[in-house]
Amino acid sequence: MSETAVKQQSTAAFYAQAVASFAVAMAATTIGIYNLDANAWVRSFLAVAVLYLVTSTFTLAKVIRDRQEAGQIVSRVDQARLEKLLAEHDPFEKL
Numbered sequence: 001m002s003e004t005a006v007k008q009q010s011t012a013a014f015y016a017q018a019v020a021s022f023a024v025a026m027a028a029t030t031i032g033i034y035n036l037d038a039n040a041w042v043r044s045f046l047a048v049a050v051l052y053l054v055t056s057t058f059t060l061a062k063v064i065r066d067r068q069e070a071g072q073i074v075s076r077v078d079q080a081r082l083e084k085l086l087a088e089h090d091p092f093e094k095l
Helices: 012-034 040-088
Strands: none
Touching: 012 040
């Protein structure tokens, strides 16, 4: 129980690449919708659909991360219980 779990963190370069990739994708989509040969209603609908997709993606990523973190906590609690049972067990004790 004395072991401390190492928190996994992404590097600064990976974070910068993810932010840049997101910015390029949003800019390209925005430019594509703006230059689309369609009336304003169609372009507005597509813009709102893209924004909804982006917010849904962030929400899904957060939910998946939260479930994974909750699973790690349950796993650590189960491991602590097992270690306590093993520490209290005396194999030479008479029944």
